[in-house]
Each structure stands twice: as structure tokens, then as C-alpha cells.
Amino acid sequence: MLPRSKSVSGSTPQSTPDSAPMPGGPGDTGLPLGNAPAGTPRPGVIAALAGWSARHRTLAITGWLTLVVLAVLCGTLATGDAARAVDPGESGRAQQLLDAQDSDGSIPENVLIQPQDPSDTGQFTGNPELRAATQHLVTALRQAPGAIREVGSPLEEHGERRVSEDGRSGLVTVSVPGPDDRYEAHYAAVVKAIEQVRRDHPRVRLSQAGDRSLSEAVNEEIKDDLTRAETTSLPLTLLILLAVFGSLIAAGIPLLLAATTVAATFGLLQLVGQWVPFNSAASAIVLLIGVAVGIDYSLFYLRRVREERAAGHPLRDALRITARTSGHAVVASGLTVMICMTGLLFTGVDVFKGLTVGTVLVVGLAVLGSVTVLPALLAALGERMDGGRIPWLGRRRIVPKDSRFWGRVAGAVVRRPVRTGAVAAAALVVVALPAFGLRLQDAAVTASLPPGVSAAVDAASAMQQEFPGAATAARVVISRTDGSPADTPEVRRAVEALHGQAAGSGGALREPITAEPVGGVMVVRVPLAGAVTDPVANQALKTLREQALPAVLGSVQGVEHAVSGKTAIPHDFAEQVNSRTPAVFAFVLGLAFLLLAVTFRSWTIPLVSILLNLLSIGAAYGALARVFQDGHLESLLNFNSYGGVVSWLPLFMFIILFGLSMDYHIFILGRIRERWLAGAEPHRAVVEGVAASAGVVSSAALIMTGVFTVFLTLSAIEYKMLGLGMALAILIDATVVRGVLLPAAMSLLGERAWAAPRHLPPRRP
Secondary structure, three states: OOOOOOOOOOOOOOOOOOOOOOOOOOOOOOOOOOOOOOOOOOOOHHHHHHHHHHHOHHHHHHHHHHHHHHHHHHHHHOOOOOOOOOOOHHHHHHHHHHHOOOOOOEEEEEEEEEEOOOOOOOOOOOOHHHHHHHHHHHHHHHHOOOOOOEEEOOOOOOHHHHEOOOOOOEEEEEEEEOOHHHHHHHHHHHHHHHHHHHHHOOOEEEEEEEHHHHHHHHHHHHHHHHHHHHHHHHHHHHHHHHHHHOEHHHHHHHHHHHHHHHHHHHHHHHHHOOOOOOOHHHHHHHHHHHHHHHHHHHHHHHHHHHHHHHOOOOHHHHHHHHHHHHHHHHHHHHHHHHHHHHHHHHHOOHHHHHHHHHHHHHHHHHHHHHHOHHHHHHHHHHHHHHOOEOOOOHHHHHOOOOOHHHHHHHHHHHHOHHHHHHHHHHHHHHHHHHHHHOOEOOOOHHHHOOOOOOHHHHHHHHHHHHOOOOOOOEEEEEEEOOOOOOOOHHHHHHHHHHHHHHHOOOOOEOOOOEEEEEOOEEEEEEOEOOOOOOHHHHHHHHHHHHHHHHHHHOOOOOEEEEEEEOOHHHHHHHHHHHHHHHHHHHHHHHHHHHHHHHHHOOOHHHHHHHHHHHHHHHHHHHHHHHHHHOOOOHHHHOOOOOOOEOOOHHHHHHHHHHHHHHHHHHHHHHHHHHHHHOOOOHHHHHHHHHHHHHHHHHHHHHHHHHHHHHHHHOOOHHHHHHHHHHHHHHHHHHHHHHHHHHHHHHHHHHHHHHOOOOOOOOOOO
């Protein structure tokens, strides 16, 4: 058991230059800042670094700004194409076969032709207006010089394959060729031809959807979503910071650290992106994490400095105490987040590599800034850090106080820990129960955005009704093992035999099936039944891979094939992620346990921490299943449920939440342990520690919850899922878990919570 000092009965332990950074506490680094009184322990690395920065503030601030500028300039050194992610599984092999071709590929587009009047039930083949519009479109496309490679029409041979089952609609398929520098002009010529036919045939509806139009629609909507999120969340964050600190300068410090950290990170990522794949989705996530940790770490630091100044300590001593307590908590939290994020590498998925590197960089820089430029900036500002006070709010917020509300809650909990803890845990378990039926399924492009947001997505939805899978067809890449061209009579006959396989597949494989040579390979597009990513589509993909293709290509010597496409890519991604998830969980939980054991010199604290984190994450999973998978709150949140949750979200949430929640956990436990080491009884230490830390934890949680809640207002269902899951988990973590379950657990453990493991001897004063 750790030796403790005794406080005077009835008094609250206060930090002093000699006693506040209690040796053995979570913030103990062994060393004070600056010139310590005789007899105090020597400072550790964190305190020494912060102390040097506070004494040499001009050099520290200049050094940080120089680092940020150099990091931003690193982005200009990036030349050439950025690294490209390779999809996992067979779909990735298909992509590599295509990338190896010297020839410029082509991108398919489709045009659905229907009567403008929905009540018109006439047949396509018997409707002269539809046939005239179709012929006009085909002629216009073929007259565009070099803009198309192939056109398929319901008016040509085997045209019945491009007529819907009810006979009312026709489909024109277009292959738009490259090279990349001319593709835009080719695509524009196709769009121009379609628009011309629309004007000339007003009683005919032409709906365009394909690889390019759908990708462009989704990408544009994502950009608009992220812009709205940034313009909404940043002012919201500033308002919350003003309410927390009560002064303009104090509120601006966290934003300054977050902004410079994010700027430096993205500058470095421009250079790193030459070797590690990094996409726009990862950029958005890294931005969010950078803002979150930058503000959180500043909140922890600023709150402690204000608290020590309010206790009567001069600024120099306040900075010294803060470095040894909150500074150490920041470093421990940052290491936990970075270690957790490296668990994503166990998935072996390329897109997670860039996300991991970006997160490690942004968190590492935030930690570095928190223990260097932040103390230097506070030392330089001095009393001016509270400048620009907000009327009626500034005076009350400048002096930090313990939270009376959370103090009363913690007091009630420690008096009846079993009852209150059991009720809170049972409530979270009930909320988490739907998670056991969680079905991982990526959203099809037609399910990602709500109706009316994108014309291309609406066209794809209409096309899906008449020609299932046509706008999102599977892509079969056929190549010869000896490197010779795959466009041979034998391969052509095998491709033609696919039509027979489709007819005998029970509706799993659909028409129209198209084929074209791309360089030395043959690319065949096969529409699949189902809603692109649902179980029906996955079963159709299995039929194509395991039955149809072996049946037609098995007898052709010297060829190989691989299937990719909008069904195969998410299917293969989910398969690999799911197979590696146990390893990721084991890695994150194991290293988090060891890190917490070393930080707190205890076995029980890591066990309790992990169990509490799993409870809050499980509750968030359950809410996701209840809302998005089961379709509750569809009208309120403006989405259409497709019966699943995106495959990457649960693993991502586990890693991010597990790392970020440690910010609060380490900070609160550190305050509890300080009180205990100062002589308070275990129950009293819990109440005082929770009350002292509740203000900053609630503020940090409020900011993060507000930022993620903004995502519920965006269009893409993936962002809505991310916003609800993260906001709810953070809210539960900062209230039920930290305010009720943690005090209950610590109260039940009592002195045993701080029992040092045999192989981790306690620090002694």
C-alpha cells in the first residue's frame, strides 16, 4: 500500500509548491518546474520541458511557430501522385490488374429512358416517342468525336437485354474513355448530348447515373457536408469556450493550439501522403480529433493553472504544479490515444494506414504543444490571460470552483455504491442489448444520401427499380497469365456464355452484361440483384464468383480473373476488418491495461477503467442499432434506414472512444488520487476528486458532443451514424460513467484501488 500524508480533518487538501504534486500521484514526474525548494524531488522530463519553456518563453513560442511553418512548407515538397490505397481481398487484386495496364481505361455511364408521364403504361418497343429519343441519343453520342468508346442500345441486336422486365423502360449504356487529361472533356460531351435530347423530347424522361456521375455527386455532397460542419462547429466551440473561461483571451488559447496543431499535421501529411494512402474521409476525422484533443489538453492545463492561482500560488508555482499534474495527465492521455490508433494497422487495410499516421501526428503534436508552447504562452501572458472578460460572466468564470452538482451526485453514490452502480450499469446494459444484433453493412450510394439531395443518386434509385444493379454493376477483370491480350475468341465466347448463366441464376445475375478490352485485359460488367450492399447483393456476388465465372472461364486455358465493384469492395473490406477485429481489440485493451497499470501503479484501476469504457461504447453501439438499423427517428434525422450500420464504424468508434475517454478518466482519477495521497479517506477523496474535475470534464465533453451533434444535420447517413454514435458515447462517458459508475467502483474498492502490483513498486515521497 502507498504511504500517504494526513490532512487536517474537515479541510480540503490544497496544493502547495511542496505538497501538491504528490509523489506517486498520476501527475508525478519527479520534478518541479523552475527552481524547486530544497528537498523536493528532481523534476522529470515533462516538468523539466515545461519549466524550460516557461523560463524561455520567447524561444519556446518562436520554436513552436517555426515548427508549424516548416511543417506547412513540407507540403510544398510533395511532387507527383499521392500514394493510392489498394482495396483488400479479390477486389484489390482486380484493381491492381487494371492499374498495370498502359492503356487508358473507360468509365461506364447509363441513361434510363422512360415516359415523362408516370401513368403512361405503354411498352417501350411500341412507343415511337421513346424509340425516337433513344435513337437521337445514340446518334448524338456517336457523333461526339472520341468522347465515347462503346454504346449499347435497346434498339440494336440483343436489345431486349436493355429493356426492363415490365417493358416500360429502356437503358442506354455508354463507355467514356480517357486519358485523364481528356476525360473531363469527353464526359462533358456526353452530358451535353443527354441535355440536348432532353430539350428535344420533353415528354421523355432521361435519367443519368454511372460510376462518374455517382462518384461526383457523393464527393460534392461530402465536401458540402464538411464545409457546413466546419462553419457550424467552430463558432459553437468558441461560444462554449467563452462560457467556460469567461474571457476572450483564455478562450482563444485552446483554439490557437488546436489550429496550429492541425495546420502542422496537414502540412506533414502532404509529404507523408507520397508513401501512405490518405483520403478525404481520413482528413475529416483527423481534423476532428486534432480539434478535440487540442482543446481538451488546453482545458486541462488552463483549468489547473487557474485553480492553483486561486489557491494563492504565484504564476511560476502554478505552472510548476500544473506541469507535474495536468501536464503528466495530458502526456498519458495522448500516449493512450496514439497507442490505441496503431491498433488499426492490424486490419491490414490501406485506408486505415493514412488515418493512423494522421491521428498519431495530430495527437503527438497536440501533446508536444501542451507541454511546450502552452506553458510558455501562459507565462508570457501572466495576468493578461484573463483579459477580455465577458460581462456578467467573466468574474464568475475566472475563479474556478468545484462542481456542487457533481459533488452532490458523487456523495450520494458513495453512500450507496452498490445500489446506484447497479442501476446505472443495468441501464447501460439495456441500451447496449440491440448491439448483439448489429449487422455490419455499408450504405449503397442510393442509401447514403436522402432523396432529393442529388439528381444522380435519385436517377440511380430509379434505375435500380427497373434495371437492378445496372448503375452499380460488378466489374470482372480477365487477364492472361502470360501477359498477352485477353481479348481472344475463347474469352469472348466465355463472356457470351455469361448471358446464359445470368438467365439460369434465378435472378441473381442481371442484364445488361457488357464487355470491353482495356489494355491487355477484358473488363466485363455484370449487374447484381439486391440493393448493392445488402445480403441479396452479397449472395449474388458469391454466385458470380463461385459459380458463374468458374463455369464459363474454367475451360479457358491461361486466364485468371478477379471481381471488383460497388458490391465487392465493401464486401471484401468488411470480411477483412471483421476477421482482424479480435486482434485489434486484444491489442488495444492489452496495451491500455499496461499503460494504466504503469500510470497508476495498480491492477484494479486498469480493470475498472476498461470495463467502464466497454459499457459506454456498448451503449453507443446499441443506440446505433436501434436508430439506424431498426429505422427509428428516420423523419427526425432525415435518413432512410437500409437495415445495417456501416462496417468500419464500430471498430473506429471503439478505438477513438477508448483513446479519447482516457482523457477524462486519467484526469479524474488523478484528482481522486491526489486527495487520497494528501490524507483524505477513500470515500471523501472520490467525492472531492469528482467535484474538482467535473467542470473541465463537462466542458470538454460539451464541446466534443456539440461538434459531433452537428454531424446529425449533414446529408450522408455515414456522417449521421458517426455523429450520433460519438456524441452519445461521449455524453454517456462524461455523465453516467464518470459521474456515477466510476465513483461507485472506487468507493467499493476503497484502499484496494491503489494497491501496487508486485512488479510495479510504488513511488515513495
